[in-house]
Amino acid sequence: MASKIVGTGRAVPARKVTNDDLAKIIDTSDEWIRSHTGIGSRYIADADTAASDLATEAAKKALALMAGIELSDEKGLKEAALSLDMIILATATADHYGSPSTACLVQERIGAFNAGAFDISAACTGFIYGLELAASLLQRGGRQRILVIGTEVLSKFTNWKDRGSCILFGDGAGAAILEGIQGQDTAQEKQGIIRTLLKADGTGAEHIIFRRGGSRSPYLEGETIGLPTHVEINGQAVYNFAVKAMTDTISELLNLEGLKIDDITMIIPHQANARIISAAIKRLKFPEEKCYINIEEYANTSAASIPIALDELNRNGEIKKGDILLTVGFGAGLTYGANLIVW
Numbered sequence: 001m002a003s004k005i006v007g008t009g010r011a012v013p014a015r016k017v018t019n020d021d022l023a024k025i026i027d028t029s030d031e032w033i034r035s036h037t038g039i040g041s042r043y044i045a046d047a048d049t050a051a052s053d054l055a056t057e058a059a060k061k062a063l064a065l066m067a068g069i070e071l072s073d074e075k076g077l078k079e080a081a082l083s084l085d086m087i088i089l090a091t092a093t094a095d096h097y098g099s100p101s102t103a104c105l106v107q108e109r110i111g112a113f114n115a116g117a118f119d120i121s122a123a124c125t126g127f128i129y130g131l132e133l134a135a136s137l138l139q140r141g142g143r144q145r146i147l148v149i150g151t152e153v154l155s156k157f158t159n160w161k162d163r164g165s166c167i168l169f170g171d172g173a174g175a176a177i178l179e180g181i182q183g184q185d186t187a188q189e190k191q192g193i194i195r196t197l198l199k200a201d202g203t204g205a206e207h208i209i210f211r212r213g214g215s216r217s218p219y220l221e222g223e224t225i226g227l228p229t230h231v232e233i234n235g236q237a238v239y240n241f242a243v244k245a246m247t248d249t250i251s252e253l254l255n256l257e258g259l260k261i262d263d264i265t266m267i268i269p270h271q272a273n274a275r276i277i278s279a280a281i282k283r284l285k286f287p288e289e290k291c292y293i294n295i296e297e298y299a300n301t302s303a304a305s306i307p308i309a310l311d312e313l314n315r316n317g318e319i320k321k322g323d324i325l326l327t328v329g330f331g332a333g334l335t336y337g338a339n340l341i342v343w
Contacts (some may be wrong), residue, residue, distance in 0.1 A: 002182075003192040009061025009065065010175070010307065011173045015043060016042075019040060019041065019167070026163045037273050038274020042169065042170030043298065045155055051151045051152060052095045054151050055091075056106050056109045059149060061175070061311075063147075064076075066179075077111075085145055085146060086115050086137060087106060087112060088134055088149070090120050090303040091151050092121065092303065093156065101117060101118055122303075123303065126302070127148065127150035131148055131327075138179075138180040145178070145179050149174070152301050154171060154231070154300070154302055169301070170298050172308055174305075174307025174308040178192070178193070190342050191321075198337040207241070208331065208334070209332065213229040250326060253326070253340055265323035266292055266318075266325050267290065268292050268310060270328065271309065272300050272305075272330070273295070274296075294312060302331065305329075319343050320343065324342055
């Protein structure tokens with residue numbers, strides 16, 4: 001059994017923070033941030049909003065689109081949620097450390113009581129990993145519909161005094177529902193997740209890291225902590241890794257499928273830095289207008305960036321049946337990978 005995407009959704013907090021807003025609290029400027037990252041703004045969650053809240057909103061929107069109903073149709077949403085067999089949620093900023101999984105919290109809120117639920121930790125590549133997991137589970141049979149979510153509230157794990165990193169991140173969630181389909185006898189009939197590459201390079205684990213709070217560095221009773229758990233980034237090392245990881249992964253995936261770069265309708269990259277994306281697609285000699293970039297609006301939302309972009313493309317009618325899409329991402333771990341999708 002193959003799989004296709006039958007619903008998408010996205011959610012961001014209400015509060016939008018521009019580069020000019022950041023320039024009021026740290027030594028930076030709109031011109032500097034844009035020239036180095038391509039970012040113009042980001043959405044920041046309030047104190048009461050966690051990863052599960054944004055994930056739940058994105059999931060409901062995906063269910064509503066799948067079922068062809070209004071978001072306000074609570075009965076219809078519950079019926080659609082009961083059709084889910086599994087919830088796979090990718091996040092680096094879970095509601096709770098270790099357990100319960102954020103996926104289980106979403107399961108309860110949307111009423112998907114027939115579904116199993118679990119989190120995966122692959123950082124910014126999490127949604128790519130999640131799509132492949134969902135497609136593989138559907139292929140084994142016995143399941144018909146799986147919800148994949150990427151959700152992050154990175155603002156709560158950001159050092160807002162570090163001007164090198166705090167400018168990069170935003171909060172948000174994106175979701176996609178995969179459905180099993182039968183009968184793909186010819187290349188022309190192919191649809192859904194066609195092939196995925198999942199890779200990692202643990203030698204770069206120190207380059208993007210949440211250092212405090214795990215079993216390696218647990219909190220100690222009576223300890224005075226100068227800084228809570230914040231993400232630490234080696235920007236130059238990540239840049240060098242990311243450009244090579246993107247180009248190598250895309251090239252390998254195309255070779256495996258016997259495709260040329262011109263066969264791709266749209267590349268949907270992880271939105272980490274516009275300079276990384278630009279460098280990669282130039283090496284591939286791929287037209288920039290066929291690479292979807294929305295980092296100017298959302299900044300880096302980690303595991304949520306690709307599903308947010310996918311939902312924008314879907315709802316704006318910018319992708320159509322038969323289009324060949326290629327998602328590609330990289331993140332802490334270091335992880336990287338790509339999905340080849342026929343829409």
